[in-house]
Amino acid sequence: MPELDELETRLVGLTETDIQRGLEVFRSKLKAAEASYLNSCVHCGLCADSCHYHRMDSTLENIPAHKLELISSVFKRNFTAMGRIAPGLVGAKPFNREMAKAWVDAVFGRCSLCGRCSVNCTIGIALPRIFRAARAALGTMGLVPTDLQATVDNSLKHGNNMAVTKDDWVETVQWIEEELQTETGDPGAKIPLDKQGAKVLFTVNPREPKFFPLSLLASAKVFWAAREDWTLASDNGWDLTNYGLFNCNDEQAGAITQNLVDAMERLGCQTLVIGECGHGYGAARWEGPEWLRKSYPFEVKSILELMDEYLRAGRIRLDSSKNPIPVTLHDPCNLVRHGGICEAQRRVLRQAVDSFIEMTPNREHNFCCGGGGGQLAMARYKQRRIRSGGMKAKQIRESGAKIVVAPCHNCIDQLMELNKEYKLNVQIKTVAEMVADALVLDA
Amino acid sequence: MSHTVFHGHNVELNEEGFLTDPSVWNEELALVLAKAEEGLDQLTDDHWAVIRTIRAHYLETESAPMVRSICKTTGLPLKRIYELFPSGPAKGACKLAGLPKPDGCV
Numbered sequence: 001m002p003e004l005d006e007l008e009t010r011l012v013g014l015t016e017t018d019i020q021r022g023l024e025v026f027r028s029k030l031k032a033a034e035a036s037y038l039n040s041c042v043h044c045g046l047c048a049d050s051c052h053y054h055r056m057d058s059t060l061e062n063i064p065a066h067k068l069e070l071i072s073s074v075f076k077r078n079f080t081a082m083g084r085i086a087p088g089l090v091g092a093k094p095f096n097r098e099m100a101k102a103w104v105d106a107v108f109g110r111c112s113l114c115g116r117c118s119v120n121c122t123i124g125i126a127l128p129r130i131f132r133a134a135r136a137a138l139g140t141m142g143l144v145p146t147d148l149q150a151t152v153d154n155s156l157k158h159g160n161n162m163a164v165t166k167d168d169w170v171e172t173v174q175w176i177e178e179e180l181q182t183e184t185g186d187p188g189a190k191i192p193l194d195k196q197g198a199k200v201l202f203t204v205n206p207r208e209p210k211f212f213p214l215s216l217l218a219s220a221k222v223f224w225a226a227r228e229d230w231t232l233a234s235d236n237g238w239d240l241t242n243y244g245l246f247n248c249n250d251e252q253a254g255a256i257t258q259n260l261v262d263a264m265e266r267l268g269c270q271t272l273v274i275g276e277c278g279h280g281y282g283a284a285r286w287e288g289p290e291w292l293r294k295s296y297p298f299e300v301k302s303i304l305e306l307m308d309e310y311l312r313a314g315r316i317r318l319d320s321s322k323n324p325i326p327v328t329l330h331d332p333c334n335l336v337r338h339g340g341i342c343e344a345q346r347r348v349l350r351q352a353v354d355s356f357i358e359m360t361p362n363r364e365h366n367f368c369c370g371g372g373g374g375q376l377a378m379a380r381y382k383q384r385r386i387r388s389g390g391m392k393a394k395q396i397r398e399s400g401a402k403i404v405v406a407p408c409h410n411c412i413d414q415l416m417e418l419n420k421e422y423k424l425n426v427q428i429k430t431v432a433e434m435v436a437d438a439l440v441l442d443a
Numbered sequence: 444m445s446h447t448v449f450h451g452h453n454v455e456l457n458e459e460g461f462l463t464d465p466s467v468w469n470e471e472l473a474l475v476l477a478k479a480e481e482g483l484d485q486l487t488d489d490h491w492a493v494i495r496t497i498r499a500h501y502l503e504t505e506s507a508p509m510v511r512s513i514c515k516t517t518g519l520p521l522k523r524i525y526e527l528f529p530s531g532p533a534k535g536a537c538k539l540a541g542l543p544k545p546d547g548c549v
Contacts, residue, residue, distance in 0.1 A: 151546045162547040163506065172511045207548045211510050211532040214521070241548065376548055382458040410548040413531075420530065 007104070010142050014097050018141045023078055023095055026137035034133065037125045038072040041065055050120035052367050052391040053110050053384065064117035064127055067106040071134050074099060104143055107131045109381050112373035113246070114333040119364060135248035144247045145378045151243045155256045159236035161243060162206040170234055172209040176217050180224065183217070184441070189224050194267060195231035201269035202230050202303070203240035203260065205277050205409040215409070218436035219275060222307060225439050226315040237263020240280035245287060246374030253283065254291035260284060264298050272300045276430045278332030278372065278408040282339045302335065304407055307435055308344040311351055318438040323353040327434065328401035330359070330392070330415065331366035332408035345407055345431050352438040359395040367391040369406070371414025386421050389414060393422035403427045405434055447479045459534070461544045465501070468541025476539050481530060490527055492517040497540040507537045507545050
């Protein structure tokens with residue numbers, strides 16, 4: 001049965017109990033600051049131009065303040081005295097089937113949780129946190145789009161979001177190890193699996209072993225050149241993704257994070273290194289301890305920070321003339337605007353390529369590629385996703401670069417589609433792929 | 444929901460261009476999908492080797508094979524797979540083989 005009907009069926013079947021449970025979960029996710037934000041929007045409209053959805057399709061529904069209004073009107077009606085007494089005066093509205101449908105459309109269908117509206121908000125309203133609370137409420141009402149939830153369910157059931165079996169994973173790692181030996185000419189080059197006490201536990205996106213293993217080969221080559229003491233886990237704990245960040249079910253997100261914590265403990269590693277992935281970094285580095293309600297007994301780093309350290313310490317050397325084609329850099333929202341990893345990838349790229357051109361705008365002001373927030377997993381919103389990605393396509397074209405480096409596999413998939421849809425004629429690569437190609441190897 | 448015309452009948456595709464019902468797939472339909480979804484006018488023997496490998500794996504396991512398995516079964520190097528299907532193994536090859544869209548960052 002087509003998915004649209006499934007979601008509509010669930011909407012039609014909503015009971016008063018579902019609505020009440022949704023409201024309870026919504027309220028429980030709002031801390032004092034977020035509750036005050038729900039009364040703070042002054043409708044200045046600056047957020048409209050900040051949002052890639054609105055920039056590419058200027059309908060009212062795409063204005064972040066309008067999406068916020070849907071949510072704050074429900075908050076006022078249910079959780080404020082004035083909203084209960086005089087709803088018409090304060091714009092308070094009931095939470096019913098129609099409003100639940102509008103929420104689904106706004107927070108799943110027109111938002112990638114990129115946070116650019118928040119950066120441009122005159123009063124700094126943390127819109128993504130409020131939209132996440134709304135997603136959590138919808139989740140408890142069974143209103144998460146099926147394909148997004150399936151990705152979370154895969155992680156819970158199989159330990160990775162593409163349901164890759166242990167045998168398939170290990171076979172692919174061994175295959176890539178052979179490729180590494182061929183490429184380096186070193187029969188001793190290894191991709192260690194389950195190495196007890198290794199300093200670094202490296203994690204990847206399942207998309208790499210499943211369909212695009214060249215990025216794993218590139219990362220392994222960099223570790224080999226730096227003589228890193230590293231390992232991959234053969235079982236649960238090799239997948240860095242966590243779509244619990246997007247269905248906003250904190251219990252499920254915590255259970256997925258626990259796979260990484262368990263692998264660190266099982267293997268006795270010191271540093272959890274997150275491969276090139278925006279949401280995976282944000283989930284593991286910043287949200288994980290919140291979900292688990294405890295600090296980690298180990299440090300978490302992005303592989304971008306690690307490569308930056310290798311260069312500073314002279315552990316690897318690069319020859320930028322090996323990468324002569326002009327390169328631009330995409331800033332994944334979860335890694336840069338939300339995650340704070342901003343300069344490491346730039347320092348690395350400047351040494352790895354001859355010609356590095358910044359997109360405009362960049363860093364924390366970057367535009368989302370359009371694939372974030374779980375958009376790539378939700379087939380029903382594909383047309384909006386491609387259309388909203390028009391901002392990124394424009395930035396890429398204006399940069400004049402012929403290679404787009406994106407330190408995020410989710411962004412890479414969206415950029416591959418934008419490349420095709422907008423006929424950009426660029427190559428799309430990870431930072432590690434550029435570094436691996438520029439390595440100067442000792443004779 | 445979108446459609447592609449095949450032998451005068453509408454075949455239902457999801458928004459991403461994947462078959463809504465994978466069981467309606469046949470090799471003629473793969474050609475139609477190749478043209479409609481991937482802009483490929485014809486499919487070479489190498490294309491067919493990949494598509495048939497993916498299809499057989501799907502019928503056996505209801506999942507897409509690892510790219511490792513595609514390379515091993517067909518004997519084609521990895522880089523050749525990417526050349527054959529510019530949209531990649533998931534949005535290119537699996538789509539033409541009539542599989543549903545894989546979960547995850549694809």
